[in-house]
Amino acid sequence: MEENQNQEQNVTSNDAILTEIRDLSKKRLFYQKISTCCIAGMLAILLICVLVIVPKVNATIVKVNGVATKAETTLDDVSGMTESIVKASENMNKLVDDNGSNLAAAVKSLSEIDFEGLNKAITDLQDAVGPMASLMKKLGGGR
Numbered sequence: 001m002e003e004n005q006n007q008e009q010n011v012t013s014n015d016a017i018l019t020e021i022r023d024l025s026k027k028r029l030f031y032q033k034i035s036t037c038c039i040a041g042m043l044a045i046l047l048i049c050v051l052v053i054v055p056k057v058n059a060t061i062v063k064v065n066g067v068a069t070k071a072e073t074t075l076d077d078v079s080g081m082t083e084s085i086v087k088a089s090e091n092m093n094k095l096v097d098d099n100g101s102n103l104a105a106a107v108k109s110l111s112e113i114d115f116e117g118l119n120k121a122i123t124d125l126q127d128a129v130g131p132m133a134s135l136m137k138k139l140g141g142g143r
Contacts, residue, residue: 096103
């Protein structure tokens, strides 16, 4: 009888262990399904992001490359203009250096002009020519 009891206890404990293993397996399966659904959702979101964002990023990169190319061309043009300006200023400096003494002499000559005397001479000339001009008008108008 003891043997029967031992066997029944073993069977009962085996049944309890099997029941517990089954329950744990069901719980694991439930959580595994939840985990799989979460991973599938993340994969779907990732796929959508790749399909939506990657073309926009690619278009943005293409635009940035275009702007960079234009900027590089503009910088090259600016460098060329800078070189032209430097050459022009060097030529201007050379022109001023070459003609500086002549310009100084011309300015000095202009500053030495007696404008009062010149004005008096013009007035005297007008006084002298004025009567002759009116005489010529009378002679020319009489014909």
